[in-house]
Amino acid sequence: MKTKDELPACPVATTVQLIGSKWKLLILRNLLQRPWRFNELRKNLEGISQKVLTDSLRSMEDDGIVTRTVYPEVPPRVEYALSELGESMRPIIKAMEQWGITYKEGRK
Numbered sequence: 001m002k003t004k005d006e007l008p009a010c011p012v013a014t015t016v017q018l019i020g021s022k023w024k025l026l027i028l029r030n031l032l033q034r035p036w037r038f039n040e041l042r043k044n045l046e047g048i049s050q051k052v053l054t055d056s057l058r059s060m061e062d063d064g065i066v067t068r069t070v071y072p073e074v075p076p077r078v079e080y081a082l083s084e085l086g087e088s089m090r091p092i093i094k095a096m097e098q099w100g101i102t103y104k105e106g107r108k
Contacts, residue, residue, distance in 0.1 A: 018063050019089065023048055023056050028086070028093055031066065035081035065089070 007014045019025060026045055030036055036044075042053055057080055060066040065086040071077040082089075 015092075018065065019060075021056065023052055024060060025093070025096070027053075027056055027060065028065075028082070028089060029097075031080060031082045031086065032090055032093060035069075035079040037077065037079055041080070060086070 008017060019028060023045065026048075027041065030041060030044060038053070038057075041057075042048060042050060045053065057066060057068070061068050061080075064083055067081050067083045067086075069079045069081070071079070
């Protein structure tokens with residue numbers, strides 16, 4: 001998790017730094033539905049590479065947005081879910097969804 005000194009002074013820039021990539025936003029969108037396994041995410045996010053998905057999930061985990069749970073099974077099962085901090089982003093993603101719907105309706 002980044003310290004306050006490592007984050008931009010502007011709160012909007014902070015948010016963009018934490019979730020501003022295309023893939024992070026789409027990962028968040030999926031995790032708002034339910035916990036997902038790595039391969040489920042990779043298959044659902046068409047076009048994402050394994051490296052980008054791995055890096056994005058690690059970054060979001062480091063920032064406290066995503067939790068990673070490893071189940072003691074053979075083979076090991078790993079699930080990614082939103083943390084409490086990640087859940088607090090629900091209204092942001094919902095607002096983006098609503099804006100996208102409104103925009104698309106206006107483009108008919």
